[in-house]
Amino acid sequence: MFKSNKIKIFFKYLILSIIPINFITGVNAEIKVVTTIQPLHSLISNVMGNKGKLDLILEGTASPHSFTLKPSHAKMLENADVIFWIDKDLESFLEKPLKSIPKKAKVVHLMDISGLEIHKFREKNIYAGHDDHDKHDHKEDKHDDHGKHSHKEDKHDDHDKHGHAHGEFDVHIWLDPNNAKVIVKEVANQLATLDSKNSDFYKENSKKTINKLDNLINKINKSINKKASFVTFHDAYQYFEKRFGVEALGALTINTDIQPGAKQIEEIQHLVEDKNIKCIFSEPQFNPKLINMIAKSSGAKTGVLDPHGSSYKPGNDLYFNLINDLYENLNKC
Structure with a gap:
């Protein structure tokens, strides 16, 4: 009996020694996910829960428009099983x-996923008097599969033809919570495919997150100030505006890669005075000096809108805090 047990133990260790180490670790390896900006990190975190490892590239007030990858970020990308990003027109540092x-990382280009509502960038930094026309065009586009694929096919060609440094399409897709729901579904599907043993877990978390987003949408729809009168530092908020029926009247710049010139500053000053605009919003990623100067000369209130949620700790709550902050700030105007 004793001899028989020794033989069994011997063969057990012999078999284990033959099995490749990478097979053993592969079976138990956790999924490694990398994403770029804090709002995406928050949505993905809600889906992943305590499964796998989620890394974030841009933290705090780091701006994707001027960011440079560090060696530690390159290592994250090399080790990733899946990478979620928006588009080269936002995270240009990631394209090469x-x-x-x-x-072998799966790269998910979120601007290309099905079901999003996509808007073109506004072409001028003064929107007053033009927004109704824009709304009509977007609604027409929306019925054509939300204007996604019909535009996307010529996206890069148009970018080259017209010389738009920021591209033709507005990349701030996450500021529409309806788009956030689409992103959450895509994340859950990708994770379920790559990490099938936790498939049900991801899909259940996806449903819970979408329910939270629906509650947030309903809350804002019921009580947002649709008469809010405001301008922003740059044209980043039309997804939120169009979702909830509020209208910015202009922005200091439509492209953060180019500093606003004297003409743009003067146009915004006149707009604020002529329209009796109540609020001018800066952003944490950029110097508020010009915003403060315009506000001082006009008597408008200043505030901060943060499209990236940079003042919050990365995690599940960040996305919801970000959208709620936009809502509360606009309600003061």
């Missing part, structure tokens, strides 16, 4: 690295 990473 994604082409050169010597790894």
